[in-house]
Amino acid sequence: MDNEQLEGVERDTMDFDVVIVGAGPSGLAAACRLMQQANEAGQELSVCVVEKGSEVGAHILSGAVFEPRALNELFPDWAERGAPLKTPATRDEVHLLKDAQTSQKLPSALVPKSMHNTGGDITRYVISAGNLCRWLAEQAETLGVEVFPGFAAQDAIVEDDVVKGILIGDMGVDADGQPKDSYMPGMELRAKYTLFAEGSRGHLGKRLIQRFQLDAECDPQHYGIGLKELWDIPADKYEPGLVLHGSGWPLGKHAHGGWFLYHGDDQQAVVGLIMDLSYQNPWLSPFDEFQRMKHHPVLKQYLEGGTRVAYGARAVTKGGLNCLPKMTFPGGLLIGCDAGTLNFAKIKGLHTAMKSGLVAAEAVFGALAAGDEGGSELTAFTDEWRSCWAYRELEESASFGPAIHKYGTVLGGAYNYVDQLIGGKLPRVHDTTPDHAALKPAAECEKIDYPKPDGKLSFDKPSSVFLSNTNHEENQPCHLKLADADLPIRDNLPTYAEPAQRYCPAGVYEVVEGDDGKPQFQINFQNCVHCKTCDIKDPAQNITWVAPEGGGGPNYPNM
Known part of the structure; x- marks a missing residue:
C-alpha cells in the first residue's frame, strides 16, 4: 500500500501469529478470545495489539449505555474480575x-423497542467506554497478549494482494x-493474520476497503459526528442510572x-449530541x-x-447493515x-463490536489450529458472523437510519416504530447518497447565527480542546x-463558504x-482530536486523515 514513511530505511521486524490494530472493544475482545482458546488448547500463540x-x-469516546451480552460470553465472571460496570x-x-x-x-x-434501556432480561449499564477498554487490556495482558500503546499503524504490508502485517509509523x-x-x-509487525479494529473511519480500513473493493456490493457508508462532555453535577440533581435520549431542536x-x-x-453526568453527517447546510x-x-x-x-x-468528539459509523x-x-x-457494526437503532455499538471481535478470534484460531500458515481469506468468519445475534440485530434495524434520512425525524421515526414492532419486515429503505455529496451551495442555504457561549453551560472550541488534553509534537509532518x-x-x-471551519469540532x-490580504487555508493540526469528520464530510474529498506520531491526539479521562 502507499508508503508515507522515509524510503531506504532499515527496519526491524517482529513476527506474530496475529496482529490487531486498535485497542478498542472489538480489538481487545478478539485478543482476549484468541488467547483463551490457545490456553484452553495448550497451544502457543503470539498476539499483539497496537494502539496509537x-x-x-486515551482515544476511546462513546456514550455509553452498555449492553454486556458479548462481555457475558467473553468473561462470564466479569463482576468478580472487577469490570467497570x-x-x-x-x-x-x-x-x-x-x-x-x-x-x-x-x-x-x-x-x-430498540431504544428501551431498562427492563427485559439484560441489565444495561452507564459506563465509561475508555475505562472498559483499560480493563479489557488488563485481562488481555494477563492472558498473554502483548499490548503496545503509543504506536501508530501507518500502513498495511500487502504483498501479492495478501495482507502480511503492518508498518508502525x-x-x-x-x-x-x-x-x-x-x-x-x-518497525514491521508481520503476522499470519491481521485484524483491523481502528474504530470509525479507520485510515487503514479505508484503504483496505478501496484496495480490495470490499464495498462493491453495499450502499455508501454513512456517518455521524458524536460530541460528548463529562460533567460533575450537584448531588441534588444526580440520579445514578438515569438515561435520557431526545431529538428535535435545535x-x-x-x-x-x-x-x-x-x-x-x-x-457525574455525560451529555452529548450525535448528528448525521448527511446534513445539507454548509453553514451548520x-x-x-x-x-x-x-x-x-x-x-x-x-x-x-x-x-x-x-x-471530546468522534465520528460514528452508523450506516448499519x-x-x-x-x-x-x-x-x-x-x-x-x-467495518460499521454499530446498531444505530439502539444507539449502541460496543456490544456488537465486541461480538465481531469474538467471531473473528474464533475464525482465526480455528484456521491456525488446523495448520493454516496465514494469508487465506477466512470465509468461515462470514458464515459465523451472519448466523450470530449481532448480525440479526443489524438485520432487524437495517432501515433505521435510511428511513430518517428519507422521511425525516417524525415520519422516519414512525416507520421505524412499525418496522421494529413487526421484526424489521417492512420494505428495506436505502440511502445511496454519500454524506460528503449532500452539501448544498452556501448561497442556497440559510446562514446560521449561533449565540455566544456563556461559559457556564456553553463554551468555545479552544477551551473545549483544552479539556480533551489533546497534544501533538508540533515539529512533525501534518497528518491532515x-x-x-x-x-x-x-x-x-x-461554493460552500469553506465548511471545514465549521464541521471540525476542534x-x-x-x-x-x-x-497579501488574500484568504488562506490554515490547518492547526495540533488541535486535532482524531474525530475523522474532515475525512468524511469535505465535499471534494480533498482531505485525508493519516496517523500522526504514536501517542499524539486526545487523552480522554473516563470517556
Whole structure:
C-alpha cells in the first residue's frame, strides 16, 4: 500500500501469529478470545495489539449505555474480575424538543423497542467506554497478549494482494519530512493474520476497503459526528442510572440527529449530541449546535451549577447493515466500527463490536489450529458472523437510519416504530447518497447565527480542546493531507463558504487573511482530536486523515 514513511530505511521486524490494530472493544475482545482458546488448547500463540493513543482508552469516546451480552460470553465472571460496570440503567426517558423552551416526553409505548434501556432480561449499564477498554487490556495482558500503546499503524504490508502485517509509523520526523536527532524508524509487525479494529473511519480500513473493493456490493457508508462532555453535577440533581435520549431542536430545522444525557458513576453526568453527517447546510456547525442544545430546560436542569471536566468528539459509523462492507480479505479481517457494526437503532455499538471481535478470534484460531500458515481469506468468519445475534440485530434495524434520512425525524421515526414492532419486515429503505455529496451551495442555504457561549453551560472550541488534553509534537509532518492545496480557497470557499471551519469540532481548520490580504487555508493540526469528520464530510474529498506520531491526539479521562 502507499508508503508515507522515509524510503531506504532499515527496519526491524517482529513476527506474530496475529496482529490487531486498535485497542478498542472489538480489538481487545478478539485478543482476549484468541488467547483463551490457545490456553484452553495448550497451544502457543503470539498476539499483539497496537494502539496509537498514549495509553489504552486515551482515544476511546462513546456514550455509553452498555449492553454486556458479548462481555457475558467473553468473561462470564466479569463482576468478580472487577469490570467497570457499576451503575445499572434505572430510568429511561425520550424527549422531543419542540423549540428552545418546550418539549414533549414520549410515552414509553411509542418509543421503538430498540431504544428501551431498562427492563427485559439484560441489565444495561452507564459506563465509561475508555475505562472498559483499560480493563479489557488488563485481562488481555494477563492472558498473554502483548499490548503496545503509543504506536501508530501507518500502513498495511500487502504483498501479492495478501495482507502480511503492518508498518508502525516513524517517530522523530520533522515538519519537512526529515529525521530529527530523536528519529526512530517504525518497525514491521508481520503476522499470519491481521485484524483491523481502528474504530470509525479507520485510515487503514479505508484503504483496505478501496484496495480490495470490499464495498462493491453495499450502499455508501454513512456517518455521524458524536460530541460528548463529562460533567460533575450537584448531588441534588444526580440520579445514578438515569438515561435520557431526545431529538428535535435545535437540529430539526437543519439536520437529523439526537442527544443523550446519562447519569453514571461518582456523581457525574455525560451529555452529548450525535448528528448525521448527511446534513445539507454548509453553514451548520455541529459543535455550536451541541453547545446551544444544553440550554434547553430538559438538559439544563441537570447541568446547571455543575462543572464541565472533559470534552471530546468522534465520528460514528452508523450506516448499519445496508452499508456493511465485506469484512474479509486475504490475510485479515475488518471488525467493529472499522467495518460499521454499530446498531444505530439502539444507539449502541460496543456490544456488537465486541461480538465481531469474538467471531473473528474464533475464525482465526480455528484456521491456525488446523495448520493454516496465514494469508487465506477466512470465509468461515462470514458464515459465523451472519448466523450470530449481532448480525440479526443489524438485520432487524437495517432501515433505521435510511428511513430518517428519507422521511425525516417524525415520519422516519414512525416507520421505524412499525418496522421494529413487526421484526424489521417492512420494505428495506436505502440511502445511496454519500454524506460528503449532500452539501448544498452556501448561497442556497440559510446562514446560521449561533449565540455566544456563556461559559457556564456553553463554551468555545479552544477551551473545549483544552479539556480533551489533546497534544501533538508540533515539529512533525501534518497528518491532515490535502490532495490539492489550492482547492479549499479556490473551490470550497466560494461554493460552500469553506465548511471545514465549521464541521471540525476542534478548530483545526481556519480561513485567515494572508500577508497579501488574500484568504488562506490554515490547518492547526495540533488541535486535532482524531474525530475523522474532515475525512468524511469535505465535499471534494480533498482531505485525508493519516496517523500522526504514536501517542499524539486526545487523552480522554473516563470517556
